Amino acid sequence: MNANDADTRPAALVLGGRTGLLGMALCAALEAAGWRAEATARPEAGDFDLLRLAGLVRDCGARTVFNTWAHTQVDKAEDEPDEARRLNAVLPEIVGRACARAGAGLVHFSTDFVFGGKADTPRDEDDPPAPESVYGRTKLEGERALLALDPPGLLIVRTAWLFGPGKKNFVRTMLDLCRRNNCVSVVHDQVGSPTFTPDLARYTLALVDKGAQGLFHVVNSGEASWCELASEALRMAGVPCAVAPVTSAEYPQRAKRPAYSALSTARFTRATGLTPRPWVQAVRDYVLREVAPEA
Template identity: 65%
Template sequence: MSGTKALILGGETGLLGMSLAATFEDAGWEVITTPRPSDDAWNPAALGELLDRHAPDVVFNTWAYTQVDLAEDESDQARRVNAVLPEILGRLASDRSFKLVHYSTDFVFGGKAETPRKEEEKPTPECVYGRTKFEGERALLALDLPDLLIIRTAWLFGPGKKNFVRTMLDLCRRNNCVSVVHDQVGSPTYTPDLAKYSLDLIRADAKGLYHVANAGRASWCELASEALRSAGVSCEVTAIASSEYPQKAKRPGFSVLDTEKFTETTGVTPRSWVQAVRDYVYRETTQED
């Protein structure tokens, strides 16, 4: 699909959106980006006019309310962005010929698990953020769109915007030690890799629900430790339990994503999160120098 047109909602300023824009431009696509959603995003006529004006082949929805703890107090706003807006977009897609790619999250899962989460596993979100993102998924799937792709991903880090890895590096350059949660385990995901894997799914004409993340699993403590090793930053990382770092929203204890379906569809095996962290840290430190 070289030379086709992509509209990336959130591509101007979003962590994932910016990586999508760079990746698809490098692949020869014409790319149109938008900033965060304005009030017009909830106006079907205005949003429809945007879609008709650009006539994209693929629309990527990276718009999301991602402030996990604040969502507990702003549940209406979280639902408005994470559930209502995707449904509006889906209804507009039903009358048009573009492919819709929507991004969701590992936070749709809760409870206990010991093996990576598969697409067919029933979500049991335990916080407002997770519940509203799952509601957005359900709203889109209920529309039975002929060309819908939902990508669940997790623990994003990458260039261009604040993220967990960047925060750990900054903290440890100012302090001799840092305490990081060890009993939450997930799938760290590098946004340039996720963007490339999104392109792989488009090229494979994938439809439905897919889990996409870098390979392997890590706790937040392990992710921080690897980032600091990669950067050569001397800092003591102390592992603590979630109970020692109270947060308003409950996080999944184990939300590692199974990416086997992605590999079966594309023939691509995601690279490990460790390799991705090293690549990211190298690029960040090179730019600083």
Template identity: 55%
Template sequence: MTPGRIAVLGGRTGLLGVPLARALEARGYEVEPLGRADFDPLSSEAAARFLDDYQPHWLVNAVAYTAVDKAEDEPAEAATLNKALPAMLGRLCQARSIGLFHFSTDFVFDGKKNTPYTEEDPTGPASVYGQTKLDGEKALTALGMQRLIIARVAWLFGPGKKNFVRTILNLAKEREELGVVHDQIGSPSYTPDLAEYAASLLQADANGLFHLANAGRASWCELAGEAVAAAGLTCRVRPITTADYPLKAARPAYSVLDTAKFTRATGVAPRPWLQALREYVYTELEADPH
């Protein structure tokens, strides 16, 4: 093991993996971003060979099955990436005294609270996606690893890949009005910020379960409306209910994450999601002025 050497699964193309690899490099770590071209992450033999050759101090798993609605029809595929993969990586890392940093989701909660969820709150996923992510958490925790960080994240938006905010901006350029769900409340989170928060946990030599998100709360409708306003578009964003826009997988009505434990561990206070959103929208507009 080389202290300061970190491998990032999903670090080549992932919405969160790419900014995380960059954030770690900026802090002086030796980082190996990994994608499917490097080795098949589902092959324990290939993963073991990589870990033996590279000998990282930490392995970060930023790979997941995230197609929430599709997972209802593909539970086995979702479980392979969200439960079996982290469990296998955990066993390999444990045998080699390598730390594992794994990302989970706010969808492990049932959404019946109306105050932010802490790490101690009971879970109760309402979807296959949420259940498989929770199963992954439980499989890792059961291993009793000496160095394990599980970070639950939520409502990701950021550069480089398709995400809710980019989709809204593209639609708003073409339409006069968009109906967006207002009765689901969560923690919008900017992936470059989450990457910095994750890097701070690694730097702090933290251990255990943490919630990572930008500060504040919003509905999907508020997030969409603020994005459209920041982009200077004239499209009207109209609130609708979950019942008006039925999807295959159930979403938690409320899944705001409490990040106080993260702040206690690192001394870092997450910045407001609105500030992060504006930075993202302005960056997107500069990259694509049309």
């Protein structure tokens, strides 16, 4: 584009878009959909300053802000609950106030880890949350703070089990591990909704296009255990490594994870007319296009 040409594309600010797993996918999807996407790295001290943050939103002319900033290390959060709360609960409310002040809509992301207890059918948006970890509790606190603030154009997208290009994730880690070992143990008694970040980014933009507001679950279709997800990725990549199913009790982790947190996307489908594609297809795309060629 010529420097004198005005850029008439709608502008978006993606908080965490420079380095975040989902943020990078959002930037790519926004550019592909004809938006101008500006991105930040992880939050700095000044980003907790409402006026400075509102200035940042205003300066880039953002119509919509996508907030992917979060404390996402689920186990580490158990040992630093204050820091987790600062990023997952306090910061979203500041972002919400900044967006309202700057006249921008806000798309905020949350997690299936707000759920806990027993279930065997996909959770919908009205199911009562019962988080079992610091991460889940602080993310729920962030959702509730934003819903109470109710800034204009607020959309909260709960998602789950992300994998995709550009940053470490479960699928990538499994493939790396299995190339160096003959057998890996993977938990089979936690079931959720594996989700490909480029799909999530496109589906989120579909909600934005429809002017959707409020709380939505957005994930790929179907459900899997970590063991099934790893097995499928290895099969696609043709890596000859055995996967040994183990229980959560046999693989203790610092933070408790939900036993079943698959999400229902019925509300998303009603709003957009779209049905998310199955996670197996998405894993195939990711492994064949992104991971295998890099090996």
